[in-house]
Amino acid sequence: MSYQPRDLQPVYDPASGYTHFVLYTEPKYGVVGAAWNGTVSIERESPYVQEWLGRLQPCAPNTLHTTLVAPDKIAYLFHACVDDDKDSPSAVGGSGCVCFKTFMDPEFGLPVVADHYRTVGGNIDQWTYKAYAPLDLRPDDEFHRLIIDRRSGMFWIRTRDGLLSILPEENGRAYGSGYGGGGPSELARYITTLLDSGGENTAAAGDRRHDAQPDPKVFAWVSGEAATRTQELSYEDLAAIQRG
Numbered sequence: 069m070s071y072q073p074r075d076l077q078p079v080y081d082p083a084s085g086y087t088h089f090v091l092y093t094e095p096k097y098g099v100v101g102a103a104w105n106g107t108v109s110i111e112r113e114s115p116y117v118q119e120w121l122g123r124l125q126p127c128a129p130n131t132l133h134t135t136l137v138a139p140d141k142i143a144y145l146f147h148a149c150v151d152d153d154k155d156s157p158s159a160v161g162g163s164g165c166v167c168f169k170t171f172m173d174p175e176f177g178l179p180v181v182a183d184h185y186r187t188v189g190g191n192i193d194q195w196t197y198k199a200y201a202p203l204d205l206r207p208d209d210e211f212h213r214l215i216i217d218r219r220s221g222m223f224w225i226r227t228r229d230g231l232l233s234i235l236p237e238e239n240g241r242a243y244g245s246g247y248g249g250g251g252p253s254e255l256a257r258y259i260t261t262l263l264d265s266g267g268e269n270t271a272a273a274g275d276r277r278h279d280a281q282p283d284p285k286v287f288a289w290v291s292g293e294a295a296t297r298t299q300e301l302s303y304e305d306l307a308a309i310q311r312g
């Protein structure tokens with residue numbers, strides 16, 4: 069990694085919880101963004117998405133939320149939905165809406181922005197959720213299941229305590245399955261490291277050696293038809309895939 073943190077002050081307060089999150093900004097370029105955490109955009113709902121949405125807590129927009137929208141949209145974070153104020157700056161023609169709503173995930177301390185798009189008259193009315201993946205599970209979390217969520221296109225981890233987490237992901241290293249390419253390679257690499265560590269290493273793929281290659285049998289499975297279905301995979305299931 070060529071980047072050398074200069075002004076970054078890692079903050080860790082055991083009394084207020086632990087967050088695998090790093091914020092990196094380059095205000096001199098007029099850009100605010102995150103350099104380490106992968107971003108996810110959830111456009112289709114599923115039972116897993118519903119479960120995750122169910123624990124989010126609505127809150128006022130804060131600095132972290134501004135990193136999830138384009139710089140010229142930051143002001144919109146503070147505008148009401150047309151449902152609450154038909155004269156809101158985000159309202160369109162009295163019934164359409166382009167508002168945002170802001171949340172925090174209380175388990176990981178990560179920001180979530182819901183992006184509303186409703187056409188005038190309401191023929192199209194949808195919410196897209198933008199969020200950060202954590203870089204790892206929390207220190208006391210244990211791996212229980214890797215979840216391929218076909219309906220939403222998401223990948224999740226269920227911990228031994230039953231908590232659902234977005235699969236830890238580094239910026240620029242999005243996961244995929246069911247085709248050959250970079251996304252499935254990243255997922256196979258994640259699974260390979262998880263297996264090599266006996267289920268202990270749940271950190272994002274970016275923590276691995278740059279030249280680390282996924283196990284060929286795991287990569288073949290992740291790239292194939294079998295990995296396109298929604299499924300929950302235990303450590304033993306993944307180990308069986310690696311054995312081929």
Ligand SMILES: [Zn+2]
Binds near residue numbers: 149150151167
């Ligand atoms: Zn709205």
